[in-house]
Amino acid sequence: MARINDHYLKLQAGYLFPEIGRRTRAFVDANGGEVIRLGIGDVTLPLAPAVVKALQDAAAEMGTAEGFHGYGPDNGYPFLTEPIREHDYGARGVEIATDEIFVSDGSKQDSGNIQEIFGVDCKIAVVDPVYPVYVDTNVMAGRTGTADARGFYDGILYLPATEANGFAPDPPDTAVDLAYLCSPNNPTGTVMSRAQLERWVTWANETGAVIVFDAAYDAFISDSAIPRSIYEIEGARTCAIEMRSFSKRAGFTGVRCAYTVVPKELEGTSASGDRVAIHDLWARRVATKFNGVPYVIQRAAAAVFAPDGRKQTQEQVAFYMENASRIRAGLGAAGFTVFGGENAPYIWMRTPDGLSSWDFFDRLLAETRVVGTPGSGFGPSGEGYFRISAFNSRENVDEAIARIGRAFGR
Secondary structure (H helix, E strand, O other): OOOOOHHHHHOOOOOHHHHHHHHHHHHHHHHOOOOEEOOOOOOOOOOOHHHHHHHHHHHHHHOOOOOOOOOOOOOOOHHHHHHHHHHHHHHHOOOOOHHHEEEEOOHHHHHHHHHHHOOOOOOEEEEEOOOHHHHHHHHHHOOOOOEOOOOOEOOEEEEEOOOOOOOOOOOOOOOOOEEEEEOOOOOOOOOOOHHHHHHHHHHHHHHOOEEEEEOOOHHHOOOOOOOOOHHHOOOHHHOEEEEEEOOOOOOHHHOOOEEEEOOOOOEEEOOOOOEEEHHHHHHHHHHHHOOOOOHHHHHHHHHOOOHHHHHHHHHHHHHHHHHHHHHHHHHHHOOOOEEEOOOOOEEEEEOHHHOOHHHHHHHHHHHHOEEOEEHHHHOHHHOOEEEEEOOOOHHHHHHHHHHHHHHHOO
């Protein structure tokens, strides 16, 4: 009988979002009716017209002999990597080469796969609470021991993100090899200031650590003083990998396109002590395990940067941020302590009456038929908090706020 990877057995119960789905289905099966889902951060608006047209045109092109495309370039087609370079970086004064951009089918995959190119004995640090993929994929790879009663894995340095530090902890005093940062943060909805990122970049360069910077929600930043890329910070090219996604900025959760930037200056060391370009390792991994995002999808992603595409997708982002503003205001009026929701599509709230995160999930579902996300699902420091997503219709958001106000208003 085949031997399994025993590290999978160390994972905590089920993955967070399937468990939310399971509890929600059980409630609906038992009680009937519909629920308002503000839990999983999935978009609800249809694809922008410019994106749809690009998909249609590319599909038609693929149906002709002269327009057919097979395997694409490993990094992505230049018609996509060039506008990424120009609009996401050049427009903000950041120099990134197109061959430092790797187009992929999702930041979730990239943030899980990036750990493969680092040694199994690397020590990692995560902000807690955190997007579960950062932790779970390192558990799967064997970098950790088992989890304790609170859910902390031996071998991971947890950096508590609390109200006291604005949910943005400083770099650790303990030496680590990899540090995962997410800004705007999922789940807390908070963002890191320029000064905070400068401290992290300085720390990483001084200690030789690599920062894995998840900027999947950069399009939701409206404050011009807040960096949208870690490469806006001097010195980041020698210590950071950055990931971005089209999922939320352009509604691509069902289409799948993202990219990762790995600067050529970024280095690690081999077992013999030789310095190795991490860019080359990621390029080798991509070439070996991935045949690229489909041509039609990359054409659709490129349309996001065209004038019509920028306008239409920015309007979608603005729609979700108006939802976030309404949720934040409504929850505050109902007496909840709330955070986030100003430069991110997530609101982070304290659970009432000392309820645990999952107990509040069950009570909210039973009393209001609204689904959110228990904070403890993002890590031990998320206990006692709850995430509400702004990804839904205006009608549903307003109805959810009204229901919560009636059930919990003080």
